[in-house]
Amino acid sequence: MAVNTPFSQEELIPQEEKLDIKKHRDQLFIGLPKEDFNAEYRICLTPEAVAMLTANGHRVLMESDAGKMASYTDKEYSEAGAEITHDTEKVFACPIVIKVQSPTIQEIEWMKPGSYLFSALQFKTQTAEYFKTLSKKKITALSYECVQDEEGSCPFLNAMSEIAGVASIHIASEYMNKYKKGKGLLFGNITGVLPTEVVIIGAGTVAEYSARTALAFGASVKVFDNSIHRLKRIQKLLPQPISTSTIQEKVLKKALRRCDVVIGAIRGINRSPIVITEDMVQIMKANAVIIDVCIDNGGCVETSELTSHQKPVLRKHGVIHYCVPNISSRYSKTSSQAISNILSTYLMNIGEYGGIEDYIGRVKTIRSGIYLYKGILVSRQAGEWCGLDNKDINLLLL
Secondary structure, X not given: OOOOOOOOHHHHOOOOOOOOOOOOOOOOEEEEOOOOOOOOOOOOOOHHHHHHHHHOOOEEEEEOOOOHHHOOOHHHHHHOOOEEEOOHHHHHOOOEEEOOOOOOHHHHHHOOOOOEEEEOOOHHHOOHHHHHHHHHOOOEEEEHHHOOOOOOOOHHHHHHHHHHHHHHHHHHHHHOOHHHOOOOOOOOOOOOOOOOEEEEEOOOHHHHHHXXXXXXXXXEEXXXXXXXXXXXXXXXXXXXXXXXXXXXXXXXXXXXXHOOEEEEOOOOOOOOOOOEOXXXXXXXXXXXXXXXXXXXXXXXXXXXXXXXXXXXXXXXXXXXXXXXXXXXXXXXXXXXXXXXXXXXXXXHHHHHOOOHHHHHHHOHHHHHHEEEEOOEEOOHHHHHHHOOOOOOHHHHOO
């Protein structure tokens, strides 16, 4: 007996069953210790981020007062679902440890074998002992500054560069103040008064946000870089035209002789190139201000010397030099929020993928930030710097 049906004979033949395979979610147990590094005031997760993580079934064990210098209280974190403890070793014993600065040798000793570490690295400040200590514990470690996204940019590094760029102009404004023994100038396009002149060395993210902020304050801005591509890029990104030039000694000297503020924001492969020589500093105006943002990479001003948040400036040839390597920590709450926005998203994704191992296996972009995988050094830069053997993480995951 024929049956009327809207389906064809082929469609009525039993088909292979297709199973809907869902990713297995994993509960993360995260340790959030207090920073023990000099003048490090940031924290990796805000109370809002902790609330999001705990609401999704994850655990956060936090050392008491870890958020104090970023203006967050234990009560805020406790109400967000974090477990608070005074036991530092207990926090470092968590399966996942996240912090801003890389841990000390003692802190690594407190970590459990096979655990995971998320922190900044700054491999040029590390020794072979640091990597060997992590290796003995079979730890998998990720550095924020090396993590790349799908577009090849570095989200953590870009966020801190944006803050450093904006901050550099605010700091320059502070040291132009007469009470700081500056020139007594004010940023701002005051009627009938010539604008403050700012020279920026470099045309990357720090330079872009320095220029953007200086322009908003009414300053006159000149940007120097040897990359025409970067100079074109910064011209397109800024809200109004600025003067740009390749780094030519005669042109640069003319600009330095007239300017009130210099922002050093150029980086190199190994270290920042010296663009402004001591002779050039000598021709600058008395009480002009230099903010050498790239001092953590060696600095681009020959007269720059490393300074600290406690003693941030030095004077050479009558010019004020601000050479603090960790500018973003000065604005600890803003910086913490920026880091937390990025890191909490990664942590949520890791949980959804079923844990860190599954995430590393499936998401190739995260591998760019991993410098140690189960105790094996997988960073070529770190290996070359410390003279240690290293392997390709992609080969280890085959």
